[in-house]
Amino acid sequence: MNLSHMKQKQWLLASRPEGIPDRTHFDLVEVPVPEWEPGKALVKTLYLGVAPVMLRYMRNETEFESPLPLGSLMPGRGVAQVLRSDCPTLPEGAIVQARLGWQEYALIDASHRPAPFILPSDLPASHGIGAVSLTGITALVGLRDIGLVRATDRILVSGAAGGVGSHVAEIAKILGAGSVTGIAGGPEKCAKLLTSMHYDEAIDYKNEDVDEALNKLFPEGIDLYFDNVGGPLLDNVLGRLRRRARIVICGAISEYLKDKENRHRFINLQNLGRQDAKMEGFFVFDYEAQYPDDIALLAQWVREGQLNPVEDISQGIETLPDALGDLYFGRNTGVRMVHVGDPVQR
Ligand SMILES: NC(=O)c1ccc[n+]([C@@H]2O[C@H](COP(=O)([O-])OP(=O)(O)OC[C@H]3O[C@@H](n4cnc5c(N)ncnc54)[C@H](OP(=O)(O)O)[C@@H]3O)[C@@H](O)[C@H]2O)c1
Numbered sequence: 497m498n499l500s501h502m503k504q505k506q507w508l509l510a511s512r513p514e515g516i517p518d519r520t521h522f523d524l525v526e527v528p529v530p531e532w533e534p535g536k537a538l539v540k541t542l543y544l545g546v547a548p549v550m551l552r553y554m555r556n557e558t559e560f561e562s563p564l565p566l567g568s569l570m571p572g573r574g575v576a577q578v579l580r581s582d583c584p585t586l587p588e589g590a591i592v593q594a595r596l597g598w599q600e601y602a603l604i605d606a607s608h609r610p611a612p613f614i615l616p617s618d619l620p621a622s623h624g625i626g627a628v629s630l631t632g633i634t635a636l637v638g639l640r641d642i643g644l645v646r647a648t649d650r651i652l653v654s655g656a657a658g659g660v661g662s663h664v665a666e667i668a669k670i671l672g673a674g675s676v677t678g679i680a681g682g683p684e685k686c687a688k689l690l691t692s693m694h695y696d697e698a699i700d701y702k703n704e705d706v707d708e709a710l711n712k713l714f715p716e717g718i719d720l721y722f723d724n725v726g727g728p729l730l731d732n733v734l735g736r737l738r739r740r741a742r743i744v745i746c747g748a749i750s751e752y753l754k755d756k757e758n759r760h761r762f763i764n765l766q767n768l769g770r771q772d773a774k775m776e777g778f779f780v781f782d783y784e785a786q787y788p789d790d791i792a793l794l795a796q797w798v799r800e801g802q803l804n805p806v807e808d809i810s811q812g813i814e815t816l817p818d819a820l821g822d823l824y825f826g827r828n829t830g831v832r833m834v835h836v837g838d839p840v841q842r
Pocket of ligand 1 (some may be wrong): 748750
């Protein structure tokens, strides 16, 4: 299949944002679809995900996507259909999750880490951005491997209505946990925590007194904190730890827009020692060896109706910059992604 006579859209990095990224930081261009090359797979993009860390790619702040010169294709992972390939791990027709970049077609191979992986063919392709992909794995690794979740844990989750957070209560319960409380911004999101994401209690940090709510819901303290936001809320939780508590540092979105000197300085850190507690971060890319097993597990939970993905999808590659900005404005509920195209009928 040669599509090089066709044009495709791509988003290029135009400037480095100081605050929340928007369209002015990108250029939308039209270029020819790449020609297939031996040893590679030509793929058609179906969905692209956005993640808070992309702001840091744009600012050259991460090791794994830097240097990113201005004018480069915006990096990002997504779900795609393999159109032409001679790669044994990327068979023609397969639906794969891979590092595609913000474009409608891509020429990929297995040289990037994590390597592309094939998605279960019986589930919606969009789940390859969220529940049965890196978002679901992040929630699973954070709870099971880092948080060592236990049945008796009193669990608190920040960023609970976001992509990762929307999976945490359900996965915690599948792993045997009892009650899970989520923190999110706004009454609609908090309602969704209770109705669609299996949280038992919700705290609206934008409209409620968080101290009061935590005093009421955790009178004896917190055993497990799954943290997506960092900053003063993490400090607050550090002051409320029970003995042998665990804090999972998944992310710190409340700090990503701040310069180093303006980031929160923690006053309750010593409580980790006092309570014989631990705080541990992790990076989902480092868990690549267990992706096949974890994806099989997550897919099974979705099929059984135990894990119910909440997806927030906009239509068309043109919406990517807005989708990324939405994460920082708090406009998404569940996994924010963009539907870019449909599979070719074979
Ligand atoms: N460790 C890993 O390997 C790994 C992998 C993936 C993601 N992450 C991290 O996990 C976290 C969640 O990622 P995600 O992709 O699922 O994104 P996400 O949670 O969907 O991020 C967007 C949400 O973050 C919240 N938010 C935005 N600004 C905030 C602020 N200043 N204070 C508090 N909350 C704020 C908003 O929810 P509200 O409206 O409720 O405020 C927003 O809807 C991020 O920190 C990300 O960097 C880590």
